Amino acid sequence: MIRATGTSINDSMVYQVNQTLQNEQQLENEVTTGLQVQNPSDNPSAMRSILDEQAESSSVSQFQNNITQVQQQATSATSAMQSLQTIVSQASDIATEADGTTTQQDLNNYATQVTQLIQEAAQAVNSTFEGNYLFGGTLNSQPPYTVSQDSSGNVTSVTYNGNTSVPSVEIAEGVTLASLPVGANTTGSGADGLITDSRTGADLFSHLISLQNDLLSGNTSAINSTDLPNLQKDSDNVTQQIATNGALQSRMNAESTILQSRGAALTQLTSSQADADLATAMTQLQQNQTAYQAAVQATASFQALTLSILAYLQ
C-alpha cells in the first residue's frame, strides 16, 4: 500500500488542477484566435508550409499586378494603333480619289490633308503610358518620332529615335513576355515594327510622305501604282499589330484567371493548416472547463477534510 500524506495528496491535486488550467489556456487561445498553429513550435512542418504558401501567394499577387500593368499598357497601345489604322484608311481613301480626273488644286488640298495625317500619325505613335513612350523600344524617355517640315509646312521626313529592343515583363514564374511592338525594325528579326517593318514592307511615314509629294507634284500614276499598294501594306501591318495586341490581352485575361484560382487555392491551403476547427475546440473547451471545476471542487473538499482531523482530536 502506498503511503499517502496530506501534502502528497494536495500536491497531486494542485498539479492536476494546473494541468487542466494549462489545457484551458491553450484551448481558450485556440478559440479566441481561431488558430491551431500560431508559432513555429506549434507545428513546425505546418508552419514551413504556411510560410512557403504565403511567399507564393505574395508572388502570385505580384504577377497579377504585372498582368494588370501589361493590360493597361496594351489598352493604351490599342488606342494608338486604332488611331493609326484610321489614319491609314483615310490616306488610302485620298490616294484612291486622286486619279487622273482630279484637278491640281484638289490634289494640293489632298496633299495638305495627308500632311495633317502625318502629324496625327506621329502624335499617335508618340503616345505615352505612365510617362513613358510606348513605341520607342527601350529608348522610351524621348518621343520615338520627330517630324521635319519645310518652309511651306510640307513634311520632309519623319525620323525614328527609338531602338528595336523591348522590355520583358514576368507574368508567372519563369514566364516573361515582351508586350509591345517598336516603332521601326529594319533588321529582319526581333520585335515587330508598328510603323516600319522590313519583313512586312510597312513603312508608313515614308509612304505617307511619298503620297504627299506625289499629290503635290500631280503624279497620280505613282499614287495609283506605288502609294496605294504601299499603304495597303501599312494597313495590313497595323491591323496585324491590333490583332496581336488583342490576343495578348486575351492571354493576360486567361493568365489572370489562373493566378486568381491559384491565389484562392493557396489561401484555402493556408487556412486548412493554420485555422482551428472551432466547433471541436469549443467542445473540448467546455469539457475541460467541466474537468477543471471538478478538480477544483475535489481539492477544496480534501482541504476541508484535512482541517477537520484537528477538530476531532481537540
Added chain:
Amino acid sequence: MSLGLFQVLNMASRAMQTQQAGIEVAGQNLSNVNNPNYSRQVLDISTSEAVPTDVGIEGTGVQATGVEQVVNQAVNAQIQNENSVSSYWQTQQQFLGFAQADLSQQVSGGNSGSTTAGQGIAGSLSDFFNELQTFSTEPSSLSERQVLLAKAGTLASQFNQISGQLSTLQTQVNSSLQTDVTNANQLLSDIASLNNQIATTKVNAGSEPNDLLDLREQKIESLANLVNINVSPQSNGDVNISIGGVQMVDGAAVADTMQTYDAGGGQILVKAATAGTDLTLTGGSIAGEIDVRDGALGSLSSGIDTLASQLITSVNAAHATGYSLTGTNNQLFFTGSGASDIAVNQALVNNPALIQASGTQGATGDNTAALAMAQLANQLNPGLNNQTFSEAYDGSVATMGQSLSSANDQVSQQNTVQQALQQQRTSISGVSLVEEMGNLSVFQNAYEASAHIMSVVDEMLQTLVDIQ
C-alpha cells in the same frame, strides 16, 4: 531478588523520557509538515538490556536509541538525475522561446479568410522581390526606385535587427552559463562543507544530524539542476561528487571546480579548473545552455547570416550587369557581408537614378538587370543548399520551431516524471498530519502511563518507609 523499587522507578523515568522524545520528534515533524526539503524522522525505540534476577530475566524498560530519517536513497538518486534532465530541457525551451519571439513569424487572422504568417524576414523578403518586379515594369520611374530602396532598406533593417537580437541572446546564454558555473562551484563548496559538518556532528553527538542531511540533499539536487553529477555515498557518511568523470567533492575537500573558458569566437565552454580537461556535460542547465547556444541558436543565427550574405552577393551580381539612368555602372546595391551589417548602398539612397536597372547603356526603358534581380526570388541558390531565399529562410524557421517543439514535449514529459518521483518521495519521506497527530496521542498516553508507574512506586516506597 527482583529488580527493586528503585530500579522500577528508573525504568518509569526512562520510559517517560523516551515518550517525551517521541513527542519531540512528532513535534519536529509537525513543525516541518509544509517544508518540501524535510524528510520525516522517527524515534528509534528499543528495549533496554534485561538483567537476571531471582525470579528470572527481567526487562529494564525502554530506551530511545536515536532519531532516524525516513528516506529512500534510490528515489533521491532518481530525482537528482531527472532534475538534470528537466533543467536541461527547460533551458533549451526558455532560450528557443526567446528566439521564436524575436523572429516575429506568428500566424494571425485565423478563421477570417486572411490567415497570414506575420511580417518578419519572410514578409520583407517577399515585399522586396515583389517591388523589384514592379520596378522592372517601370525601370525609369524615380518614384518606383524610391519605393524599391525603401523596401530594400526595410529588409536590411530586419536582418540587422534579428541578427542583433540573436547575438544578444547568445550573450545572455553565455552570461547565464557563467552564473550557473559560479553557482555550481558554490554548491560544490557547500556540499564539501556539509560533509565535514555531518562527520563532526556524528562524532560529537553520536547520532545522525538529520537536518544537515536534508540540507546536503537539497544542495545536491540544486547542483543536479545545474549540471549532471555522479553522487557516490561513502561508508563514513560523506557524499563524493564527480562531474564528467572528474572528482569535484572528495569528502570534506573540494577536489576541483568548474571553470569557463573561451574556445574561440565567443564559444564559452566548461573545463575542470585543476585537471584542465574539458568536462563532458550531458544534463543540467549548463549543458542546456551550451547545447542550445551552439546547436539550435547557432544554426538559426548562421542560417540567417548565410541568407543575408547570399542575398548581398546575388543581388549585387545582377545589379552589376546593369546601367543607371545616367549610364553609370559602378555602384553596389547592398553593402555589407552578412545579416549584421547588410545595408542599402547609401549612394543609391541619395540618388535613386543610380540604380542600375538597364541592360543597355543609355536605354532607360531597358529593364534587363532589374528583371534579373527580380527573378532571383525563384532561383535555386547553390549557397543555400539549392533553395530559393524564401525556402531557405522558411526552413531555418521550421528547424528552430522543431527544436523548440521537441523541448516543449520533453519539458512536459519531465514534469510528469518529476511529479511522479516527488509523489513517491513524499509518500516515503513526507510528513502525514494524521500520522503525527496519532503519534502525539500515543506518546502522550504512554507518558501518562509511565508517570503513573512512578506514582505507584512512590506510594510503595512511602509504605515501606512508614513500616515501623
